[in-house]
Amino acid sequence: MNYQTFQPHPDLEALVKFYWTLEVPFDPNNQKQKIIPDGCIEMTFNLGDNIKRYISDSEFILHPCAMVMGQRTKSYYIEPVGHVNSFAICFYPYGFGNFVNTPLKNLADKETPVENLFGEIPAKELEQKIIQATDTQQRIEIIETFLLNKLNDNTTVENIVRTTVDALVSTNGSTPINTILKDDLSKRRQLERNFKKQIGISPKQLGKVMRLQAALKMLLNNNENLTDIAYESEYFDQAHFIKDFKEFTGITPKEFLGDESMALSTLFYK
Known part of the structure; x- marks a missing residue:
């Protein structure tokens, strides 16, 4: 490849x-x-x-x-x-x-x-x-x-969406949306509506994807143990990390490393 x-x-x-x-x-x-x-x-x-x-x-x-x-x-x-x-x-x-x-x-x-x-x-x-x-x-x-x-x-993306994405990017998706919006529920509803229109998925979904990306890079490049990766990626614990990983990939992190069908994804994320 x-x-x-x-x-x-x-x-x-x-x-x-x-x-x-x-x-x-x-x-x-x-x-x-x-x-x-x-x-x-x-x-x-x-x-x-x-x-x-x-x-x-x-x-x-x-x-x-x-x-x-x-x-x-x-x-x-x-x-x-x-x-x-x-x-x-x-x-x-x-x-x-x-x-x-x-x-x-x-x-x-x-x-x-x-x-x-x-x-x-x-x-x-x-x-x-x-x-x-x-x-x-x-x-x-x-x-x-x-x-x-x-x-x-x-067609410029509205500021509330851009600000939220920037906050998620800067923290690898680990910042809670309520923290970004300072618990303003009216902004939360506005953000959810505009996010799906201008980004395609919800803020929560994007945050989960970004956090997985950060964990994947550590898994592929640093050879750290799963507990360290979980905490550095700000999952609650190793079980939470594995649960999210399986949700997106269908397999566990250890299975991912030895799965030939993940060769292309491994190439992208390295």
Whole structure:
């Protein structure tokens, strides 16, 4: 697997986390790979062969060639049918809402064709430019021109949402929402409503995903024991950490480290 990340233009760095590319040569022995929620929305262009997403043990759908993957609230399996060659834009939780008027809760846990969000003709033109580009740098220039042209002050994410996301990011999702809002219940209702529209999931769900991300990185990179990881990630205890981990991945942290279907997720989080 060849996975690389690239930083965005300064004018977009507050909204775009990074760009990434992934190339995986075809191997008939390739297994399904489980993808874990990461709290971000991604726009992906498939430049290689089709990729399946499983909706049950045996049933699957094929990813659109140009799509937006909304916020994920659960893990899912994918499997390439041939050579993988992907180019993608990873947006911060409040990033993608600046480019579309569609409520982002409508995109959660599914793949939406780019043309459904930006119109058929502009989307097809963008997809063709991305496909015909000669290298990653040219693709980055193409998508950045597209995004900068789309950027519109009228779709800017409301301050209450941005402030909450910033607080969650800075504490790896461990800050209680009531603490951020200082127990103001009227703000809580407003936040819940705007968050689902502009981020795609609830503040609590995003916080749980971010905390899991921090724990995953420690698990993969520091080889600490589970109790230390649990407390450093501000779970109540090891049992609480394992419960949340299984909720998102379907397996325990120890099982994760030896599971070949987690190879792609391991690559992303290292």
